[in-house]
Amino acid sequence: MFTGEMFTRFGSAIGGLAVIWAMFQQYIPPQLREHVERYTHKLVSFVNPYIQIVFPEFSGEKLKSSEAYTAIQNYLTTNATAGAKRLRADSVKDSSQSLILSMDDHEEVTDVFNGVKVWWSSNKTTPKNMSFSFYPKTEDRRFYRLTFHRRHRELITQSYVKHILTEGKAIAVKNRQRKLYTNNASDNWYDYKQTKWSHVVFEHPATFETLAMEPSKRQEIMNDLKKFSKGKEYYTKIGKAWKRGYLLYGPPGTGKSTMIAAMANFLNYDVYDLELTAVKDNTELRKLLIETSGKSIIVIEDIDCSLDLTGQRKKKDKDEENKGGDKDNPAKKIEKEEKKGSKVTLSGLLNFIDGIWSACGGERIIIFTTNYVDKLDPALIRRGRMDKHIEMSYCCFEAFKVLARNYLDIEDHGLFPTISELFDEAKVTPADVAENLMPKSDGEDAETGLRNLIEALKVAKELEARKKAEEEARAKAGKEEQEKKENGEEEIEKDSGKSDKEVKENGVINGGMAAKDVKENGFAA
Ligand SMILES: Nc1ncnc2c1ncn2[C@@H]1O[C@H](COP(=O)(O)OP(=O)(O)OP(=O)(O)O)[C@@H](O)[C@H]1O
Numbered sequence: 001m002f003t004g005e006m007f008t009r010f011g012s013a014i015g016g017l018a019v020i021w022a023m024f025q026q027y028i029p030p031q032l033r034e035h036v037e038r039y040t041h042k043l044v045s046f047v048n049p050y051i052q053i054v055f056p057e058f059s060g061e062k063l064k065s066s067e068a069y070t071a072i073q074n075y076l077t078t079n080a081t082a083g084a085k086r087l088r089a090d091s092v093k094d095s096s097q098s099l100i101l102s103m104d105d106h107e108e109v110t111d112v113f114n115g116v117k118v119w120w121s122s123n124k125t126t127p128k129n130m131s132f133s134f135y136p137k138t139e140d141r142r143f144y145r146l147t148f149h150r151r152h153r154e155l156i157t158q159s160y161v162k163h164i165l166t167e168g169k170a171i172a173v174k175n176r177q178r179k180l181y182t183n184n185a186s187d188n189w190y191d192y193k194q195t196k197w198s199h200v201v202f203e204h205p206a207t208f209e210t211l212a213m214e215p216s217k218r219q220e221i222m223n224d225l226k227k228f229s230k231g232k233e234y235y236t237k238i239g240k241a242w243k244r245g246y247l248l249y250g251p252p253g254t255g256k257s258t259m260i261a262a263m264a265n266f267l268n269y270d271v272y273d274l275e276l277t278a279v280k281d282n283t284e285l286r287k288l289l290i291e292t293s294g295k296s297i298i299v300i301e302d303i304d305c306s307l308d309l310t311g312q313r314k315k316k317d318k319d320e321e322n323k324g325g326d327k328d329n330p331a332k333k334i335e336k337e338e339k340k341g342s343k344v345t346l347s348g349l350l351n352f353i354d355g356i357w358s359a360c361g362g363e364r365i366i367i368f369t370t371n372y373v374d375k376l377d378p379a380l381i382r383r384g385r386m387d388k389h390i391e392m393s394y395c396c397f398e399a400f401k402v403l404a405r406n407y408l409d410i411e412d413h414g415l416f417p418t419i420s421e422l423f424d425e426a427k428v429t430p431a432d433v434a435e436n437l438m439p440k441s442d443g444e445d446a447e448t449g450l451r452n453l454i455e456a457l458k459v460a461k462e463l464e465a466r467k468k469a470e471e472e473a474r475a476k477a478g479k480e481e482q483e484k485k486e487n488g489e490e491e492i493e494k495d496s497g498k499s500d501k502e503v504k505e506n507g508v509i510n511g512g513m514a515a516k517d518v519k520e521n522g523f524a525a
Contacts, residue, residue, distance in 0.1 A: 024036075049149055049150050049151075050147050050148065050149060050150065051147070051148055051149075051150050051153060051156075052145055052146065052147050053145070053146045053157075053161070054143050054144070054145050054146075055068050055069050055072055055143055055144045055145075055146070056069065056141060056142070056143040057069045057141065057142040057143060058141070067165075067169075068165060069142075069143070069144065070168070070172065071164065071165045071167075071168025071169050071172065072120075072144050072164055072165075072168055073102055073144075073168070074167075074168040074169075074171040074172050074175070075164050075167050075168035075171060076102065076103060076109065076111075076120055076122075076144070077101060077102045077103075077171075078171050079111065079167075083109045083110060085107070086103070086104035086107045087101045087102065087103065087104055087107075088101070088102050088103065088104045088105075089101055102122075103120075103122040104122065105122055105123065105124050105142070106121070106122065106123060106124075107121065107122050108120065108121040108122075109121075113155070113156070113159075113160045113163065114155060114159075114160075116148070116149075116152045116155060116156070116160075117148075118146060118147065118148040118152075118156065118160065119146070119147040119148070120144055120145070120146055120147075121144070121145045121147070122142070122144055123142070123143055123144075123145055124140045124141060124142045124143070125140070125141050125143075126140050126141070146161075148160075173268065173295070174268065176268075177201050177202075178201070178202040178264065178268065178269070178270050178271075179199040179200070179201060179202050179270045179271075180199060180200050180201070180202040180204075180270070180271045180273065181197040181198065181199045181270065181271065181272045181273065181292075182197070182198060182199075182272075182273045182274075182275060183195040183196065183197055183198075183272075183274060183275055183278055183279065183288055184196060184198050184278070185278065194280070194284065195278050195279055195280070195284060195288065197272065197288065197291055197292075202264065202270065202271055204261035204264070204265065205261075206258045206259075206261035206262045206265065207262050207265050207266070208221075208222055208262050208266055209402075210262075210402065210406050211255060211258060211259060211262045211402070212255065212395065212399035212400065212402040212403045212406075212430045212433070212434075213255070213392070213398075213399050213402075213430075214396060214398050214399060215398055217390075221259075221263075221388075221390065222266065224244075224388060225263060225266060225267055225365075228244045228363070228365070229267050229363065232363070241354070241358055241359035242359075242362065242363045242364070243354075243358060243359070243363065243364045243365065243366065244365050244366075244387050244388070245353060245365075245366045245367070245368070245385050245386040245387050245388070246263075246365065246366070246367045246368075246386065246387070246388050246389075246390060247367075247368050247369075247370070247373070247381050247386040247388070247389045247390065248260070248367060248368070248369045248370075248390050248392055249369070249370050249371070249372075249373040249389070249390070249391060249392065250371070250391055250392030250393050251371060251392075251393075251394070251429060252371055252429070252431075253429035253430065253431030253432065254392035254393060254394065254395075254429050254430060254431070255392050255430050255431070256301075256369040256392050257301070257369070259390070259392065260297065260299055260367055260369075263297060263365070263367075264297050267295070267297075267365075268295070269295045269296050269297050269365070270293060270295065270296040270297070271296065271297050271299060272292050272296055272297070272298045272299065273299050273301070274288065274298055274299060274300050275306075276300055276303075276306035276344055276349075277306055279344050280343065280344075281343040281344060281348070282343070282344055282345060282347075282348030282351065285344050285348055285349070285352050286348075286351070286352065286355075286357055289352055289357055289358065290357060290360065290361070292361060292364065293361060293362070294361050294362020294363055294364065295362060295363060295364075296364055296365075297364070297365045297366075297367060298364060298365070298366045298367070299366075299367045299368075299369070300366075300367070300368050300369075301369045302369060302370060302371065303368040303369065303370050303376065303380070304370045304371070304372050304375045304376055346377060346379070346380065349380065350379065350380065350385070353366055353385050354384075354385055366386075368380075368381070368386060373389075394427045394428060394429055395423065395428055395429060395430045395432070395433045396423060397419070397420045397423045399430055399433075400419065400423065400433055400453075401416075403430060403433050403434055403437055404437065404446075404450075406434075407434060407437040407438055407439075407449065408437055408439075408446040408449050408450075409446070410446050413446065413447070413450060415447065415450045415451070415454065418454060419450065419453065419454060419457065422454065422457035422458065422461060423457065425461045425464060425465075426457045426458075426460035426461040426464055427460060427464055428456065428457060428460045432456060432460075433453060433456075436449065436452040436453040436456045437449040437450075437452070437453060
C-alpha cells in the first residue's frame with residue numbers, strides 16, 4: 001500500500017531525475033552525450049529480455065509508403081483491435097460510406113502466435129526543424145513496434161513476421177474497393193482522342209446465389225472459376241499464361257451482364273469494361289491491355305456489334321466494293337467508316353486475347369458476350385481462346401425458383417406446379433420473369449406476383465404456339481411448292497419425251513421438216 005510518505009518520496013525522486021536529465025541535456029557536450037546514451041541503451045538491452053522491431057510507415061530513399069506497414073495495419077485492424085481501447089477511424093478512398101478502424105497512436109495490443117505472446121504498439125514521432133518534407137500532408141512519422149521475449153527470437157523473426165505480412169496482404173485484397181473501369185477518350189490536349197481507363201467503385205450486388213440458372217450449371221461455373229483463381233502453380237507447370245476466356249451467349253435479358261457481375265464478386269476481381277469501338281487501333285488496344293491490373297475481368301460486351309470481325313461480313317463488304325457500290329456512293333462510304341470507327345482488326349483482337357502481352361500482369365479473365373454466337377468468326381471463339389462457352393438461355397423452373405426467392409422471399413407456393421407446367425411450353429427470359437415478380441406497390445403479396453407471371457407465361461405460350469403453327473404452315477407450303485415443282489418438271493419431262501417420240505415417228509421438228517421440205521420442195525425455209 002502506498003502511503004502519503006511514499007508518494008512524496010517517489011515524487012521527489014522523479015523531480016530529481018528530471019533535473020539531472022535537464023542538466024545532462026544542457027551541459028554535457030553532444031559527442032559525450034551520444035556515448036552515454038549508447039552505453040545506457042546497451043546496458044538496458046542487456047538487462048531487458050525483450051526485443052523490439054520497428055516497422056515505419058515510410059521507408060527507402062524516396063520515402064515510399066511501406067508495404068509491410070500497410071500489411072501490419074490490416075492485420076492488426078482485423079485481428080487485434082478487439083483488445084484496443086482507443087481506435088482511429090479513417091474514411092476509405094472512393095467510398096463515402098466505409099470507415100476503417102485502426103489502433104490510435106500510442107495504443108498497445110497483444111497477439112498470440114503458436115502460444116507465444118507478442119505486443120504491438122502504434123507510435124509516432126514528429127521530427128523537429130524539418131524545413132523540407134517528402135511526407136504527404138503530415139510530418140508525423142508513424143510506426144508500429146513489435147515487442148517479444150528474446151527466447152522466441154527465431155519463431156517471431158522467421159515465422160510470425162512472415163505470417164503477419166501474408167495475412168495482412170490477403171486482408172487487403174479482400175477488403176479492397178473493387179473498381180469498374182471503362183475506356184474513354186482523353187480530355188488532355190496532348191493525347192487527345194487516346195482512350196484511357198477511368199474508374200468508379202464497383203458495387204454490383206449480383207452473386208451466384210441470386211443468379212437464376214440451372215443449379216448444376218451454376219455450380220460447374222463456380223468450380224471452374226475457383227479452380228482458375230487457385231491455379232497459379234498449375235498454369236506455371238503447364239507453361240500457359242494465367243488467364244481464361246469465357247464466351248457468354250444467349251438472347252437479351254438472359255443475364256449475361258448479371259453473370260459477369262456475379263463472377264467479379266465471387267472472385268473479388270476488378271472489371272474492365274472494354275468499349276472496342278472507342279479504341280483507335282491495335283496499338284491502342286495493346287496499351288489498354290498492359291494498363292489493366294491482375295485479378296481482373298476484361299469484358300467486351302456484344303462482341304458481334306463491336307467491330308466488323310466476322311469473316312462473312314468482311315466478304316460481303318468486299319463483294320459490294322467490287323461491285324463498285326460504295327465507290328459511287330460517298331454518303332454510304334462515310335456512314336460505313338463512321339460505323340467502323342476503329343481500326344482494331346480481328347488479328348489485333350486475337351493478339352489481345354492470347355498474344356505475348358496478354359501474359360503480363362497476373363491472372364485475368366476475358367469475357368465476350370453476344371446475342372448471336374453464329375455471327376462470330378470461329379477463330380475468335382475457338383477453345384483455348386474462349387475456353388468455356390456458356391449459354392445463357394430462357395428461364396427454366398429451377399431458375400424461376402431462385403428469382404421467386406430473390407423477389408418474393410418464398411421457397412414454395414401452391415401456384416408453383418402451374419408455373420412449372422407453363423415453363424415447359426413458354427419461352428421467357430429471366431429478365432421478363434423478374435419484371436413480373438417484382439412487387440408493383442407496397443404491401444403487394446407474393447401471390448399477385450405469381451399470378452402476373454402466370455398471365456405472362458400464358459401469353460408467351462400462345463405466342464410460341466402461334467409461331468410454331470406459322471413455322472409448320474410455312475414448312476408445309478414449302479414442301480408443297482417443292483412437290484409441285486417436281487411434279488411440274490415430271491410433266492414437262494413427260495411432254496418432252498412425247499414430242500421426242502413424235503419427232504421420231506413424224507419427223508416433225510423444224511429442222512426435220514425443213515430437211516424434208518428441202519428434199520421435197522427443193523427450198524430451204
Ligand atoms: N439469370 C438471371 N438471374 C437473375 N436476374 C436476371 C437474370 N437474367 C436477367 N436478370 C435480370 O434482368 C436484368 C437484365 O439482365 P442482363 O442485363 O444481365 O441481361 P443480358 O443478357 O446481359 O442482356 P443484354 O444482352 O441485353 O445485355 C438484370 O438486371 C437482372 O435483374
